[in-house]
Amino acid sequence: MKILLKLFLHVVLLTAMLTPNIMMSQHYLLSGQEIITRQLNGTGTDWRISPDLNPDRLEIYFNNNEETQEVRFITDMDSITFQLHNRDTIRFVVILNQTDTAFTEIVGVHDLPNKMTDEQKIYTLSLFWSEAKYNFANYDLLSFSWDSLYQATIPKALDTKNDYEFSRLLSWFAAKLNDGHSQFLNTGKFGIYCDYAPLSLVSVGEKIYIKSYRETLKNELELGAEIVKLEGKPTKQYMEEEVLPYISASTEANKWMIGTSSFPYGLKSQPLTMTFRNSMGEDKTVQIERNGESTRYDNEGREKYQMMGATPKYTDNLNLTYTDDSIALLSVTRFYPEEETIEQIEQIMPQLLKANGLVVDIRHNGGGSTRVAYSLIQRMIKQNYFLGLAGETRKSDAVYKAMGFGYDEYKPYYENNVYRQEDADTIRISDTIERITCPVVILIGEYTFSAAEDFLIMLYEIQDRPQLIGIPTGGSTGAPLMVEDLSGDIIARICTRRCKFPYSGKPFVKFGVQPDITLYPTITQILNNQDVVMDKGIEVVRAKMGTSN
Structure with a gap:
């Protein structure tokens, strides 16, 4: 068997070496697992x-101060180690289950990719501009000319020095719509950099702690300290100039919530410089390397370090606990997968029906399926029906638009300013549905978003x-249109539906759902x-319940 395997490997290596544009070294790795x-x-x-x-390519990013990095592959049968230098290309063969061959290469990279042509940049920008012009639900609420912004952005796009810079410009362009469901998506293209x-x-008001x-x-930072400067600028100024746009x-x-959590993420080559005010009232400036993920695990895949301070509690999608007086505390962190989540709700319902009280926590629910919302609402109200979402969406008619050039009654079509009203559907509740009769409250927050709203x-x-x-809440929902590039990859999304409260028709987007009891935690409470x-x-x-504990 070993002789046959060696013959097989020699044939594979010889074939690869004779194949044009494939330069192989005498390295191979055996594996019985994918x-x-x-x-x-x-x-x-x-x-x-x-x-x-x-080839099956792995790119390794090199900072300016890095000369060599060790790359090691470990299988159930074998292992192989390489010392990789910047701009090196190392090629080897992986033999999977003694039958499949993966021609693999490791490439050391330093410069940000600059592969997009001017034509591709213009097409990508134009695609988003066009789809938003005709489909963005809140187009009539824009306080500026979308066309003029597009025209002014073209030379900026052509002036970008690399693909990363162009990607940042696209994010800026989409953010001008001020909508949480209209954006260019993170495709992971720049993950290695x-x-x-x-x-x-965490942001409390417009201060960051x-x-x-x-x-x-632990010897450089202080828990609860306010960050007073970022990259040498006052924090509020930096956020308004470099992050929020x-x-x-x-x-x-x-x-502010998204920006505060996102700006520590950035290019590995650019450490995060910030000044914080400590408990003695002194300002201290530190430089933190952006290396969190690359230094997170040991060689066994285990967390190498502990986090100090307030850390989030990670739970399953539906997590049910009780107080001593039988108040059910139900955390629902997402409304997907749809069928699975609905089934989970049905499974715990007998327990909720027996509870003395119920607190439903959707503060960290980023959305999913509206049908999951139906399954909860029908258990929480006394009525035998409720109304679904009301809304508006853009309406286009090519003939009416042509007539709008000369006839006033069709002018809104010519100006792309016609909306179709969507009345709320009536959702009937079956007589077989058992209702929750105990007192119920719902906890909401800035992370409550989309279908949870x-x-x-x-x-x-x-x-x-x-x-x-x-x-x-976050203040954004509404049937996003997925935008594909020429290769069929989804690169962006655009909100196509302006949802409204179903009974009053009041707007929701840009305001969020307001709580009956507003309660902002302080930084001290968060840290504790x-x-x-x-x-x-x-x-x-x-x-x-009429009790007090």
């Missing part, structure tokens, strides 16, 4: 063997609905992991 371990400088991660790619600083920040950090930074969001609060919009105007406690919003929810439920 998923193997790839280590970079001792930090491990998964690597999928892909015989269908030729970027990383995050290993710390977590250090919430947690990796233990390796690139964030697609519908409310200023949502922009649909849930609240449909519930909001119903009589005797559960109280909402927390802070205003004190969940004052949950505490308030339990307090309100107990008051409705």
Whole structure:
């Protein structure tokens, strides 16, 4: 068997060496599994063997101060280690299950990619501009000329020095729509060039504080300290000039929330420089390397470091716990997968029906399927029906648009300013559905988004609905149109539906759903992991139960 395998490998290597444009070294790796371990400088991660790619390429990014990096592949049968230099290309063969051959290469890269032609840049920009011009739901709310912005952006696009810079410009262009469902998507194209600083920040109002950090930074940072400067600029100025203009969001609060969590992520070659004010009132400037992910795991794939400070509690999608007096605390972190989530809700419903009270926490629910919202609403209200979403969407008619040049009654078509009204559907509730009769409150927050907001919009105007406690939601929902480039890859999305409250027809986008009881946690409460919003929810439920603990 070993002799046959060696003959097979010699044939593979000889064939590869004789194939034009394939320069192979005498290296091969044996594997009986498709998923193997790839280590970079001792930090491990998964690597999928892909015989269908030729070559199966791994690019390794080099900072200015890096000369050599160690790359190691470990399989269930074998291992191989390389010392890679900047701009090196190392080629080897992976033999999978003694039958499939993956011609693999490792490439050391330093410069950001600059592969897009001027024609491709103009096409990408024009595609988004055109789709938004005719399909963006809130086009009539823009305070500027979309066409003029597009025209002014063309020379900026042609002037970008590399693909990363062009990508940033596209994000800026889309963010001008001020909509959380209209943006260019992160396709992972620049993943090898970027990383995050290993710390977590939180915005309270328009101030930013250090919430947690990796233990390796304990001598440099201070928990709860306010960041007063970023990259040498006052924090508010930096955010308004360098961060917020690139964030697609519908409310200023949502922009600050997304921006605060996203700016520590950036190019590995650009450390994060920030000045914070410590507890003694002294300002201290530090420089934090953006190496969080690349230094996160050991060679066994385990977390190497602990985080210090307030850390989020990660739970399953539906997590159910109880207080001592049988108040059910139900956390729902997403409304997908649709059928699976609906089934999970049905499975826990018998327990909820027996609870003395219920707190539903959707503060970290980013959305999913509106049908999941239906399954919750029908259990929470007394009525035998409720209204679905109302809304508006753009309407186009080529003939009417042509007539709009000379006839006033058709002029709105000529100006692309016609909307089709969508009345709310009536959702009937089956007599077989058992209702939750105990007191219920719902916790909401800035991360409550999309279909989770649909849930609240449909519930909001119903009589005797559960109280909402927390802070205003993200303020964006509405049937995004997926935009594909010429290769068929999805590169962006555009909101096509302006959702409204179903009974009153009031707008929702740009405002979010407002709580009945507004409660903003302080930085001290956040650092102490004190969940004052949950505490308030339990307090309100107990008051409705007629008990006090």
